[in-house]
Amino acid sequence: MLPSPLEFLVPLGALESVAGVLPFAILAVVLVNMVTRLLAQRSFVKAAEEADDDEALSRFLPHELVNVLLILLAFAFMIVEPHGGMVMSVLILGMVVADFFEYEARRVEARNGMEMERPNSSLAASVLVIGYAGYQSLFFLVAPVWNAII
Template sequence: MQPLQFAVPIGALDALEPYIAHAVLALVVVNMLTRIRAHSVHERQVEDGAEELSRYTPHSLSTLALVFVSFVFLIVEPHGGMVMSVIAVGLLLTDFFEFESRQVEARNDMTFERPKGAVAASLLALLYAGYQSLFVFVEPLWNAII
């Protein structure tokens, strides 16, 4: 008996198991692209004289989707999913605090910086999602060495 057998249809996830790691990688890339777009929208808002920035909805949705799919990956692949879930939740928290710091910069007429912490967290997420998703290409060489 599976521990989450009654809460999550684990049998339905078996068919999607080979694709979930690729979906996580795709969502990390989409999240990085929406982060770039969000930063340009925020820069434009600051140039127009807006004191309060607004959250960029596609970026918020892609971050939430990344967290949700990483939790699904946790069900399918416990070890890799746990690491990816921690990275995704860390990325969500980093995005939250980076947006707050951009608001402080906009209100106080400070120089508007790039979200360095969120970029670093997303690069870490990209590296780990790439490792989980694309390991099949490196596996023969890895097994020959190890």
């Protein structure tokens, strides 16, 4: 059997050996993402108080790294579980896009001397990602009841 062209870029055998752990890893990293988002918001507020404009604000590197890690994990999950991975990838990409626009909104607020708001849209997107990651990783807890009903 000829190897798939994708096997040269992604070690499929190694990826399938950790396929069962990927949903748990995504759930854990999404929870870390929530913490880094709160720390980023705290640093934005502090920077805005110290400066008169938005030049003091910069992207929070730990949060950006966690976002990249989440995207990579979601794409890896999509390889081993196409349907669930696609849904997870769309939710995570939506959350990252919301993070991008929330950062830009904080810059506008800092530039105009407005009060810094919470990143509501990215928090809502995070709740959706946590819910779906919890469904994917913790479904075994409700599987007996679910299978008895369905």
